[in-house]
Amino acid sequence: MxxxxxxxxxxxxxxxxxxxxxxxxxxxxxxxxxxxxxxxxxxxxxxxxxxxxxxxxxxxxxxxxxxxxxxxxxxxxxxxxxxxxxxxxxxxxxxxxxxxxxxxxxxxxxxxxxxxxxxxxxxxxxxxxxxxxxxxxxxxxxxxxxxxxxVEDDARDAKTALQEWAQARGQKPPTYVQLSRSGPDHAPVFTIAARLQDGTEAQSSAGAKRQAEQAAAAALLAQLEQNA
Missing domain, CATH: 1.10.1520.10 (Ribonuclease III domain)
Structure with a gap:
């Protein structure tokens, strides 16, 4: 061709x-x-x-x-x-x-x-x-x-890092809530909220649930670090 x-x-x-x-x-x-x-x-x-x-x-x-x-x-x-x-x-x-x-x-x-x-x-x-x-x-x-x-020796995905952050402070593991799903079937967009037991949360969107969860966890970690 x-x-x-x-x-x-x-x-x-x-x-x-x-x-x-x-x-x-x-x-x-x-x-x-x-x-x-x-x-x-x-x-x-x-x-x-x-x-x-x-x-x-x-x-x-x-x-x-x-x-x-x-x-x-x-x-x-x-x-x-x-x-x-x-x-x-x-x-x-x-x-x-x-x-x-x-x-x-x-x-x-x-x-x-x-x-x-x-x-x-x-x-x-x-x-x-x-x-x-x-x-x-x-x-x-x-x-x-x-x-x-x-690659970092302790390379961890954001969800794992967030869970460890919560456990180190005596909190329950974070939860992930799907807030919305939009777009066509072949290209959906999921919006997920990562929430901690104390009510702190962050949201993110991606084309797959797993990626949206990771992005939300990363956003929440960044928020926690900024507030520390």
Whole structure:
């Protein structure tokens, strides 16, 4: 198939040229524009998540040969979670080449964390299917760069950190309440409130409940630190 100029530029940014460019097109196609003859990137996203996980697990083991599982697990989570994937996607301007339906484009889909993170995983899978594991591994390590060596030893997600904050002060674990759900089925937006036993709370929105909960927990932690 003929490769467009923007896809050629994207391949140059990631440092890999596809022998099967249709795999790249599939990886960049969101469900909002899919059809019976044009598949979306969900299946590749599923595979890319696993490839990324294996590469990062091995990289962490090689980087710190004496680290316990208790230290490795939060570091791993920090490197493979959707937020990290979205950060890398922004680094390579992945949003510019995303193939989206009109409604998704109108709602700022090229900047949405969930869409960018999913597409990044799909691109990883496309590289894996096109060039094999070693090629995908090299690409991941190149794009993630020093994130592996600089990930904090006590890297914890915001929900875990908030729970530990509450427990240290004799409070019950925080609760997460869905305040609203908006948007179309293929691109929902969830608004979640993170609440502490004393009534303190913070809200945030994201394209998935888990991400909205994490964002709300992070917002509440920031609020608590500011008030301390």
């Amino acid at each position: 003929k490769v467009s100029a923007d896809l050629k530029a994207f391949q140059a940014r990631i440092g890999y040229e596809f022998s099967q460019p249709d795999l790249l097109v599939r990886a960049l196609t969101h469900g909002s524009i899919s059809s019976p003859t044009r598949g979306d990137n969900q299946r590749l996203e599923f595979l890319g998540d696993r490839v990324l996980g294996l590469v990062m697990a091995e990289a962490l083991l090689d980087h710190d040969k004496g680290a316990s599982e208790g230290l490795l697990a939060p570091r791993f989570n920090a490197l493979v979670r959707k937020e990290a994937c979205a950060d890398v996607a922004r680094q390579i301007d992945l949003g510019v080449v995303l193939k989206l339906g009109r409604s998704e484009m109108m709602s700022g889909g090229r900047r949405k964390q969930a869409l960018l993170g999913d597409a990044m995983e799909a691109v990883i899978a496309a590289v894996y299917r096109d060039g094999g594991f070693e090629v995908a591994q090299a690409l991941i390590l190149r794009l993630w760069g020093d994130r592996v060596t600089k």
